[in-house]
Amino acid sequence: MTQPMRPCATDSLYKDLEAKYGLREVQLPENMHLRPLNVFDLDAVDELEAAAFSPSERASRERIEYRLRTCPELCLGLFKREYVWDEEASEGAVGVAAAKATECKETIVGHILATKMLTDTIVDEAMEIPDLDKRGIPVNKSDKRGHQETGRFIGIHAVAIHPDFQRMGLGFVMLKDYVQSLFSLQTADGISIIVHDKYVSFYERNGFENRGKSECQYAGSTWLDMYLPFDTYDDRSWE
Numbered sequence: 001m002t003q004p005m006r007p008c009a010t011d012s013l014y015k016d017l018e019a020k021y022g023l024r025e026v027q028l029p030e031n032m033h034l035r036p037l038n039v040f041d042l043d044a045v046d047e048l049e050a051a052a053f054s055p056s057e058r059a060s061r062e063r064i065e066y067r068l069r070t071c072p073e074l075c076l077g078l079f080k081r082e083y084v085w086d087e088e089a090s091e092g093a094v095g096v097a098a099a100k101a102t103e104c105k106e107t108i109v110g111h112i113l114a115t116k117m118l119t120d121t122i123v124d125e126a127m128e129i130p131d132l133d134k135r136g137i138p139v140n141k142s143d144k145r146g147h148q149e150t151g152r153f154i155g156i157h158a159v160a161i162h163p164d165f166q167r168m169g170l171g172f173v174m175l176k177d178y179v180q181s182l183f184s185l186q187t188a189d190g191i192s193i194i195v196h197d198k199y200v201s202f203y204e205r206n207g208f209e210n211r212g213k214s215e216c217q218y219a220g221s222t223w224l225d226m227y228l229p230f231d232t233y234d235d236r237s238w239e
């Protein structure tokens with residue numbers, strides 16, 4: 001059987017990445033797959049959050065669950081897939097799409113978690129959870145904490161790549177895919193995130209602007225506000 005290829009949208013992004021940064025010499029993992037997250041991914045996301053962030057900066061399991069239940073469409077996962085191939089049924093098949101697998105194991109490698117906000121800057125309230133009723137709906141509709149369904153701004157609360165897979169270009173690929181998907185949906189005006197100094201260039205490469213010191217005091221740290229406005233975003237700018 002022909003060796004499987006990477007079977008997902010990530011393919012073209014890998015090529016972009018190689019062209020832009022000359023990462024050809026880096027051995028990128030095969031069979032990487034991007035898909036929206038949901039509450040069934042809670043255990044995996046919780047473990048990855050613990051592996052990627054310090055205990056004080058990681059999102060609690062409760063906050064992760066809230067985001068996955070409330071706005072899964074804003075939460076993206078990057079998974080490594082391992083297939084067990086049915087050799088007989090796959091005889092002569094070219095590529096994964098045509099081959100038959102008897103088993104597919106998914107392991108999470110990266111995630112992005114976000115909520116919608118009413119303003120273009122992340123504030124502490126955006127990261128909190130409102131009081132919810134038994135159905136998971138906010139008790140007080142004017143509660144400013146957490147996800148604001150009518151908001152036009154995406155607030156990213158976590159971008160994580162498992163330490164075993166960092167500095168291979170995967171964070172860049174995942175973030176780029178996320179930004180492009182939301183840009184094309186046109187349901188938001190921009191994306192905001194708070195970051196530490198050392199990650200400014202990582203976000204600038206994906207079109208974010210550094211807006212200086214944030215008012216946010218999450219985990220008692222100093223943060224910088226970064227913002228990507230969709231009105232000037234050109235998703236073909238670096239082709």
Ligand SMILES: CC(C)(COP(=O)(O)OP(=O)(O)OC[C@H]1O[C@@H](n2cnc3c(N)ncnc32)[C@H](O)[C@@H]1OP(=O)(O)O)[C@@H](O)C(=O)NCCC(=O)NCCS
Pocket residue numbers: 052053157158159160161162165166167168169170171172173194195196198199201202
């Ligand atoms: C930030 C993060 C998602 C980047 O993912 P990644 O797959 O490692 O990133 P890429 O390989 O696509 O890009 C690497 C670039 O990111 C930046 N970067 C990544 N890790 C870094 C580190 N430990 N220190 C400084 N810069 C770093 C650099 O700009 C780097 O470019 P370089 O390798 O040319 O120096 C990942 O490092 C991570 O999960 N960190 C821990 C969680 C975190 O702090 N997330 C960001 C705040 S929400």
